[in-house]
Amino acid sequence: MICALKTAEIPKEYEDLVAVFDEKEAEKLPPHRPYDCKIELEPGAILPCSRIYALTEAENQHLKEYLDEYLANGFIRPSESPVSSPLFFIPKKDGSLRTCIDYRALNQVTIKNRYPLPLVSVLLDQVKNARIYTKLDLRGAYHLIRVASGDEWKTAFRTRYGLFEYQVMPYGLCNAPAAFQHFVNDILQEFLDRIAVVYIDDILIFSDNLQEHISHVRSILTRLQENHLYVKLEKCAFHVERVEFLGFILSPGVSMDPAKIKTLQHWPSPCNVKEIQSFLGFANFYRRFISNFSQTVTPITRLLKKGVKFEWTKEAENALNFLKNSFVSAPILLHPNPDEPYYVEADASDVAIGGILSQRHKDTGQ
Structure with a gap:
C-alpha cells in the first residue's frame, strides 16, 4: 500500500526541484x-x-x-x-x-x-490503468501569463x-481558460495522455508503479520549472492510490466526490427556472452514475419548456428526492476492459430513449 505524503513538505525525491514550489517566484x-x-x-x-x-x-x-x-x-x-x-x-x-x-x-x-478545453470524460479514460497518482495545482495560474x-x-x-x-492575465476574461490550456498543453505536449492529463491549472500524473511514477513526476516538475510555472505545494497530493480530480474520486474505478454528494443531498427545492437550471447543471455533471437519468428528471426538465408556467409539482419534488437518493448510493464505476465482453442494454419510453454499454465484474459477476 502506497501512503500519501504530507503536502506541507516537499517530498525528498524532488528536493532538488525546490524552485518550482517557490511562492515568492510565483x-x-x-x-x-x-x-x-x-x-x-x-x-x-x-x-x-x-x-x-x-x-x-x-x-x-x-x-x-x-x-x-x-x-x-x-x-x-x-x-x-x-x-x-x-x-x-x-x-x-x-x-x-x-x-x-x-x-x-x-x-x-x-x-x-x-482553442478547446479537454472533455473531462476523456481525461478520466486516459488514466484508467493507473495505480498511483500525483496531483499538481499551479500557483497563480492565469497570472503566470502576460x-x-x-x-x-x-x-x-x-x-x-x-x-x-x-499586465498579467486576469480572471474573468472569456479567453483566459483557452489561453492557459493552450500554454500548458504545448509545454507538456510530449507527456499528455502518456503520463499526465491537464485541465487548465490542474495536472494529474499517473503511473503503474512507484519507481516509474517518481521519474514521471520529476519530468513534469522539471518542465514546469523551465517554463517559469510554479506549483502550490499545499494543494498537491503525491504518490497516492486514491485522488480527487475534477470533481471525481479516482482509484481502481471512478466515484463521485463525497463533498459534491453532500451538496446535492442538501439542495433545496427550486423556486424558479433559474434555480432549476442551476440544479440540472450540477446533476448533469454526474449523470453517468444514474441509470435512466433522462427519464427520471423529466418532471423537472418539462418546467424549462417555453410557455410552461412554473409550478413545482409533487411529481417534480419526487423526482428531485429520487435523484438525491440515487446520488448518495451511486456506484463506483470501473474502467472498461477491452479484453472482456460488453453487454448492450436499450430502453425507451414516451419521454426518453437510451442505452447502456456495460461489462460484468470478474469477481462479483455484477
Whole structure:
C-alpha cells in the first residue's frame, strides 16, 4: 500500500526541484511569451466605461491591500485607458474576500479564442490503468501569463483610488481558460495522455508503479520549472492510490466526490427556472452514475419548456428526492476492459430513449 505524503513538505525525491514550489517566484511578473493573452475586439466594438461599485469598509480595506500588493509585483499598473470595468468582491468559504472584475461587457465584444478545453470524460479514460497518482495545482495560474503587449488598456478597472490595468492575465476574461490550456498543453505536449492529463491549472500524473511514477513526476516538475510555472505545494497530493480530480474520486474505478454528494443531498427545492437550471447543471455533471437519468428528471426538465408556467409539482419534488437518493448510493464505476465482453442494454419510453454499454465484474459477476 502506497501512503500519501504530507503536502506541507516537499517530498525528498524532488528536493532538488525546490524552485518550482517557490511562492515568492510565483509572485514575480512573468516574461512575455508567444502565449501572451490577446484581447482582439470585434469590428466596431464599443467598449465599456463602468461606474464604481459601492464597497463596504471591509471590502475597501481589502481593495487597498490588493492594489498595494499587485502594484508592488507589477501585476497591475496605473492606467490612462479610455475604458474600464467594475471591481467587486465575492466572499470565500473561509470568510476572506475574492477580488473580481466584471468583464462581461468586454467579453461580449471580444473575438473568442476557440482553442478547446479537454472533455473531462476523456481525461478520466486516459488514466484508467493507473495505480498511483500525483496531483499538481499551479500557483497563480492565469497570472503566470502576460497580457499581450498593447492590450493591457482593455483590462482597465476603476476604483476610488484610481484607474488600473493588468499586465498579467486576469480572471474573468472569456479567453483566459483557452489561453492557459493552450500554454500548458504545448509545454507538456510530449507527456499528455502518456503520463499526465491537464485541465487548465490542474495536472494529474499517473503511473503503474512507484519507481516509474517518481521519474514521471520529476519530468513534469522539471518542465514546469523551465517554463517559469510554479506549483502550490499545499494543494498537491503525491504518490497516492486514491485522488480527487475534477470533481471525481479516482482509484481502481471512478466515484463521485463525497463533498459534491453532500451538496446535492442538501439542495433545496427550486423556486424558479433559474434555480432549476442551476440544479440540472450540477446533476448533469454526474449523470453517468444514474441509470435512466433522462427519464427520471423529466418532471423537472418539462418546467424549462417555453410557455410552461412554473409550478413545482409533487411529481417534480419526487423526482428531485429520487435523484438525491440515487446520488448518495451511486456506484463506483470501473474502467472498461477491452479484453472482456460488453453487454448492450436499450430502453425507451414516451419521454426518453437510451442505452447502456456495460461489462460484468470478474469477481462479483455484477
